[in-house]
Amino acid sequence: MTVAPSISAVVAVVSRNDLNAILLLLGVWAALGFAGLARPRSVGYVARLLFPIGAVTCLGIALLAGIFLASGQGAQSLILPIGLPDLPFHLRLDPLSGFFLLLLGLAGAGISTFAAGYFRSGEGTAPGLLGLQYHVFLASMGVVILANDAYLFMVAWETMALSSYFLVTSQHRIPEIRRAGFLYLLMAHLGAVCILFSFGTMSAGNWQLTFDAMRGNTLSPGWATVAFVFALLGFGAKAGLVPMHVWLPEAHPAAPSPVSAMMSGLMLKTAIYAMLRVSFDLLHARSWQWGVVVLVLGLFSALFGAVFAAVQTDMKRLLAYSSIENIGLIFAGIGLALLFEASNLRLFAALALTAALIHALNHSFFKSLLFLATGSVLHATKQRSLGKLGGLIRSMPWVAALALVGTLAIAGLPPLNGFVSEWLLLQSFLFTPQIPHAFINMLIPLGAAALALTVALAAYVMVKFYGVIFLGQPREPLLTHAHDANWLERIGLMWLAAGCVTIGVLPQFALRAAGDVTGMLLGQSIAPVTSLWSIAPIAPQQASYSGLIFLAGIVAVIAVTFVVVRLLAHGRVRRTAAWDCGYPWQTSRMQDTAEGFGQPIRHMFGTFFRMERALPSPTDAEPRYRIQIEDRVWRALYLPVARSLQWLADEVSVVQSGRLAVYLLFSFLTLLALLVFVL
């Protein structure tokens, strides 16, 4: 009898506005996490019951965010009287947060579904505990996106960092994983300190921590730049912008695959969200130099990530570097938007920002898809090294087919989603009119060239990724017995693959959503979508793209080829070695390897790497070829800092004599000094 009124109360709360409903769903996530503690050891309960409910909650959040965006309402805000006294939590739902909630919900649904099938017993942390960390992680990302004051934002941001740290170190008995987790935590804290400084600067000394107050503050250009630089450092560290990227290739491979997918697909996007929030919403005095800095950093990260991805031999590290590349592209879009906006070219700013937003959305789909696929491969083969995989397309057809969609999407091929955003980004580079800065005008074509190079390299990386894992012959005898993904995993992968195809074929909806955001941030969005058939960002006579026509063309070509081969030619299927060159004793070891495939890139971009090679001598009975490739940034930037810190600590340790009387004397003298000071 008490159920009916409480349900009607819930309905009343939900129907009042979307923000309340979304908060309720975030609460469901938290509740699911704690529900997992009831039977923490039971995989059936936690994974097969709670995770699917979490996935449905994801869908609910995506739906609500979508409805909010489609309705075109203004911002909704809410003050929750919890937290510290006199510091209530402020929340706000506006098109920018709506867009990122949509992203969180859509990609999160796929990842949660996959995770439901992925977690097994006997792997590291108990499933119930993993479920708690997982759902707290999800909920904290939601709160980060909704927060409307710096206090709540930081609380959620740190919760996000901590819960993901525990997820990364779920197999904490392995020393490398502990080390990776520590590095991640360290970078997260450094970033958080920078973010704190940024908010402190933006509050302009009046100690108002709400974003509304910060929007009202008018900072001088100098202070605005200080706030912006701190924000760039802090959020760049989370997003993995070079040179703050060092944690990313360590932490992503260490985590279980659904967690890698969440971190790469979702968590990095919260940093993008926060960067947009700070630079376009909270700060008003923007200068074009910011745009140049972000653009250069973004393009360099993109190129750096692509080059490093090309030489990796661990499949998850490869994807981690590819994340750096994609984050670089998104930042390049943001930088271009800042540059255009400061030069009063609002339409082009909107185009660049749209490209960045859509790429963020796309990346959360295809990168999650690929990370999850590596999870399936990892479960089936227990191998992460590309040198020991191969030929899995026969034993794992489902994963292979779905990973192919993700691979093509991330390589930027039409009619998939990666093409749309990269095309938009290239458009915003190419259609740039004259900017009133001579040097920048010269920089833009260079940037376009770097972008094109990056995209081409990314395609190369993906050929390597897919070719070495799924094509060719199995490099280890064990691989022939690899089992395919289970049905929950397949549903998760299919959901994400469907997202890749849908955004690619019908980008109008994503453009519409991104248009709301650019409308809010810049007061301008790119040309309204007129037809279902094609999109034309600036003007139809300049450039337009139609996913449907592309899809139709591809389907037609495949169908015609199939029919021609089947009916007109022989029609038999033969399976035989493709190129044996008359050499009958071929083994699977003779295939091109991951190292071999990356060798040209390693050669061409040699200056990027720090390589250590051990070549076998010609007389070796058991020749071994060893190569170790390192990041130069690590030695150039981080090790000197660590060394000088160590030196400083050694110098300070002189005062550590070990004698209690001396320590007491220190405090005594301090006390006397303070008393004299007071006097």
Added chain:
Amino acid sequence: MHDADLIAQLLRLLAAGLLLISFAMLSRRRTQRLITLYAWQGAILFLSTCLVAYGEGLRELYYSAALTLILKVILLPWILHRLIHRLGAQWDSEPLVNIPATMLVGLVLVIFAFGLAQPISMLATTITRHTIGIALAVILLSFMMMITRRKAMTQVIGFLAMENGLFFAATSTTYGMPMVIELGIALDMLVAVFILGIFFFQIREQFDSLDLHHLEKLRED
């Protein structure tokens, strides 16, 4: 009111006694004597708190005085005595610096404390305000006693004596702290003594002595 002048005089007398005991603590060698002195300090605190309570008619201070009596005069000295017997450490504890030098440094500290307390006692309105300097001096002297000693046991007594000084400072500036805080501190001290007692046994087990210079070995190179 009662003879406020007489009460103020008595309070000053008690405060002087407190200071005297602090100096005695600085110069005593034997741990057992130190515990007795600590108990005397507690007794003086009890008397002075009672006097203030009587003179100002503050009931709360009676509770606080009772707490002092139970904890600082009876319970803690008793625990410490038992500890010493259990540890078999009734005997010596020599200061690091020779006694006359320590006394001279102590004198300087007292002068410093009085100089420091002058502006504060101008601000205070209590009848006990002239004793703030003594309270500060007791704190500083106890701290110095901790520095000059090297036995674990005397460190703890120095620590407890310092708390006595703080308590006295609180009574003389503001007629004592709120009851909650006083209770909290009392409980803290009790727990601290228990924990430190456990530490004594551990230290003795490890080094066969309670001398703190053995702890220098723990330093990492």
